Amino acid sequence: MEKHLKFKYEKITxxxxxxxxxxxxxxxxxxxxxxxxxxxxxxxxxxKYKSDIDRIENMEYNKIEDYYICKNNKxxxxxxxxxxxSKTG
Numbered sequence: 001m002e003k004h005l006k007f008k009y010e011k012i013t014x015x016x017x018x019x020x021x022x023x024x025x026x027x028x029x030x031x032x033x034x035x036x037x038x039x040x041x042x043x044x045x046x047x048k049y050k051s052d053i054d055r056i057e058n059m060e061y062n063k064i065e066d067y068y069i070c071k072n073n074k075x076x077x078x079x080x081x082x083x084x085x086s087k088t089g
Contacts, residue, residue, distance in 0.1 A: 008032070016041065022088055 012032055014023075016039040027034045043049050044057070052058060059068040059076070068076040 011035065020086075022086065 008030065010032060011034075012027060013035045014037070016037045019036050019039050023036070024034065038044070040049075049055065050058065053071040056068060059070050061068050066077070070076065
């Protein structure tokens, strides 16, 4: 049985253990603001991470035509979308 609080926090702060798609969806559905530390935060500050050309974070994104370009000038587009259901739904 799900319990509901009589009040709702407008802003939520949490550590990386709470970073999940379900939590972000819940927060958005309830018009809340989240400050959740990303799970990869510490490693993302390293030189190796920042120079890894395979990481999407290090690619340029073309918003108009919806594709990424890597450091080797190769174009990446979405080939398929996978929808998964987690244990919690």
